[in-house]
Amino acid sequence: MSEDRISLAHGNGGRLMRQLIETHFFAAFDEPALAQGLDATPVPATGGNLMMTVDGFTVQPLEFPGGDLGTLAANGTINDLAVCGARPxxxxxxxxxxxxxxxxxxxxxxxxxxxxxxxxxATVLAGDTKVVPHGQGGGAYLTVTGLGETVRGGLSFAGIRPGDKVLVSGPVGDHGTAVMLAREDFDLRGDVRSDCASVLGLCEAAWALDGLRFLRDPTRGGLATVANEIAQATGQGIRLSEPCIPLHPATTSVCEMLGFDPYYLACEGRVVAVVGPEDAGPLLEAWRALPEGAQAAEIGQVAGDAPRVVLETEIGGERLLDELEDDPLPRIC
Amino acid sequence: MSEDRISLAHGNGGRLMRQLIETHFFAAFDEPALAQGLDATPVPATGGNLMMTVDGFTVQPLEFPGGDLGTLAANGTINDLAVCGARPxxxxxxxxxxxxxxxxxxxxxxxxxxxxxxxxxATVLAGDTKVVPHGQGGGAYLTVTGLGETVRGGLSFAGIRPGDKVLVSGPVGDHGTAVMLAREDFDLRGDVRSDCASVLGLCEAAWALDGLRFLRDPTRGGLATVANEIAQATGQGIRLSEPCIPLHPATTSVCEMLGFDPYYLACEGRVVAVVGPEDAGPLLEAWRALPEGAQAAEIGQVAGDAPRVVLETEIGGERLLDELEDDPLPRIC
Incomplete structure (x- = not known):
């Protein structure tokens, strides 16, 4: 793979994408807020009262079981604000x-x-439409910018400590699997539906806890990529327990059949939380009381060794969950 | 041309695009601010202190004489805020x-x-990168959302009165012509450069005048489209004087040769102003004192008859400048 042309791996949420953004975007803008790598940024003159985020959506096909480009674009932006403590x-x-x-x-x-x-x-305040000639567009691309009002401040990588617990609000990998099955080049039909949904209610439940350190929705690159982002930003290791990570059986089957790792597949309606150990129980209880959090689970912890992600397997072994290199599924979101 | 599939004319700034947006976007969002058809919208909770705008950029080729996709995307957004009275x-x-x-x-x-x-x-607060497979992207598309601080309120179609004067800050049609020449399918080389630039300085000069009613940058669809938008929104006619409209001779030549009408071609660094008659002279003077306004001109007036745009030609005739139907130049901005 040539490094002097854009490849699909530059868009997968992994190492090449991170390097591309650091080298060519952060360097050009010289804006410290960007380099913090959060899903939304405080708007300075409002004293942090407003948060701003942007996301482009290129999913293929445009409609899939459980959602479509429209629900994905709205919820993706809503979720980026919610995990940063802001109401869209x-x-x-x-x-x-x-x-x-x-x-x-x-x-x-x-x-x-x-x-x-x-x-x-939320409400839509401004819009723009462009049309590109046939063959230059993949149907439709949507880009959504969100402005939200900060309700819960102080969420950042900086608050994360060894011993903190990692929770996820529900089964992982469903969106990636559902979109993959909806593509015509797979001759498989399953009953996997995208989890595409707002996580605002889940985040509101989490905002109430003093011990909440950090929230993120595991989209492109999935749970493994969020865990790697936390490890790199904090310098701490993350240990995840494979038997604890919720998975829909249908998603597991499809992934086994096609050789995909569900921990790297996108979710679009889940949230990962890092909380102080005293608040793991209360958060789990609060999430499980919500329909969208019924299968929430504590899945691991921050372990103060090298900044890498270790998966403890069912049979007592260990597997390293590396940063993504190649893109398993382009146009997933 | 089928009306049940998106055509290039749905993106040209003309009638089909307006109908598409009214039918499918405004109706879905039910947000009165959108239907005002301005280039930026006040953010409610800030009491109108902040204005928000968005623009997608798909120009082809990505680099052209006088600018590139990057300068175009930045200035396009800066200009949408500036014409609405806001500093980006x-x-x-x-x-x-x-x-x-x-x-x-x-x-x-x-x-x-x-x-x-x-x-x-301005500063960049958030970003997002997606990669689409070869053949689905046209190189690069940029979407920019801008948040600006309102400096000059009260600019809208509603303030426009019969007898108001119409001014333009410089020669029209250069961007459209330069981009057209830069495409490989024309075997022509001219010395036309895009006018792509910030109009913030020009707008600041105009904001100072009490008699300023309305500003707009004549991008997609050019001067004729801005004049039609004013006519439709106000119910007033617009009379433009052909000999008064500034044009670079090179642009005129290329347009004559290729059969394009420069009044419909995009500018990316010009601004059209509507002012009370008493402020036409002061605005012209203020603009001409700026390097980017050296060729500014008074080009017409609001005439209280039917809502259409009439061009008074050099030889004393009249020509109707209709709303655009077909797209003369897709991917111009």
Whole structure:
């Protein structure tokens, strides 16, 4: 793989993407807030009262079991604000449409988007539409910027300590698996649905706890990538317990059949929390009381050794969960 | 042209695009601020102190005489805030990159973007990168959201009155012409350069005038489209004087040769102002004192008859400048 041209791995959430962004974006902008690597950034003149985030969405196919490009774009942005302690308030939507897209399909995607936005209590303040010639667009790309009001401050990598617990709000890997199955080049049908949903309710439950250190939604690159981001940002190791990580059996089967590792596959409606040990129980209880958190679990802890992610397997072995190199699934979100 | 699939004309700034947005976006969001059709929208909870805008950029080729995708994306967003009376402060940048894009070219585009942003006094607060497979991206698409601080309120279509004067800050159609010439499918070379630039200085000069009603940068669809937008929003006619509209001779020649109408071609560094008659002279003087406004001109007026745009030609005739139907130049911005 040539390193002087953009490859799919530059978009997978892993090492090449991180290096591309650090070398060519952070360097050009020289803005310290960017380099913190959080999902949203405080808007300075508002004293941190407002948080801002942006996300581009290129999922293929545009509609899949459990969601579509519209729900994905709305919830992805809502979730990036929520995990940073902010309630989503105002959004902008930019649509890049490919010539030939059925107008009725566009209408469905926009309605899905609008419904998810309304459900979060946010409103759309500005929009833009561009059309690119047939063959240059992949149907439709949406980019959503979100402005949210900070409710819970102090969430960052900096608060994470050895001994903190790692929790996840539900089964992992469903979105990645569902999208993969929905692509025509796999001749498989399963009953896996994307978990695409707002995590605002789950985050609100977590904001209430003093011992909450950090939240992140495990999208591109999945749970393993979030764990690696925490390890790199804190210099601490992360130990995850394989038997504790919730997985839908259908997702496990498909992944085994196709040779994918569900820990690296995107979720779009789950959240990973790091909390002080005293708050692991209360958070688990609060999450399990919500329908979207019924299968929440404590899955590991911060262990103060080398900054790497170790998976303790069912039979007592250990497996290193490395940073992603190649992209397992382009256009997953 | 089928009306049930997206066509290039849905992206040209003209009638089909307006109808698409009204039918499928405004209807889904039910947000009154959107339907005002301005380039930026006040953020409610800030009492209108902050304004928000978004723009997607898909220009082809990615680099052209006078600018590139990066300068275009930065200035396009800066200009949308400036014409709404706001000083740009915080931006987000979303990049959708096509597999195979040379990394060095990406670095040039990002540097151009960063330089233009710095020149405006704004900073980039958040970013996102996606990579789409080769053949699905057209090189690179950038989407920029801008948050600005309102300096000059009260700019809207609502203040426009019969007898108001229409001014433009410089020659029109250069960006569209330069981009068209830079495409390999034209075997023409001219000395036309894109006018791509910030109009913040021009807008600041205009903000100072009490009689200023409305500002807009004539991008997609050019001067004729801005004039049509004013006519439709106000119900007033617009009369433009052809001999008064500044044009670079090279742009005129190329347009004559290729059969394009420069009044419909995009500018990316010009601004159109509507002012009360008493402030037309002062605005012209203020603009001409700036290097980027040296060729500013008064080009017409608001005439209280039917809501259409009439061009008074050099030889005393009249020509109707209709709303755009087909797209003369896809991927112009």
């Amino acid at each position: 308030r105002w959004l902008t939507l930019s649509a890049i449409l490919e010539e030939g897209l059925p107008v009725e399909q566009l209408a469905r995607l926009v309605r899905s988007f609008a419904e998810a936005v309304r459900g979060s209590g | 402060r915080w931006l987000t940048l979303s990049a959708i990159l096509e597999e195979g894009l040379p990394v060095e070219q990406l670095a040039r585009l990002v540097r151009s973007f960063a330089e233009a942003v710095r020149g405006s006094g």
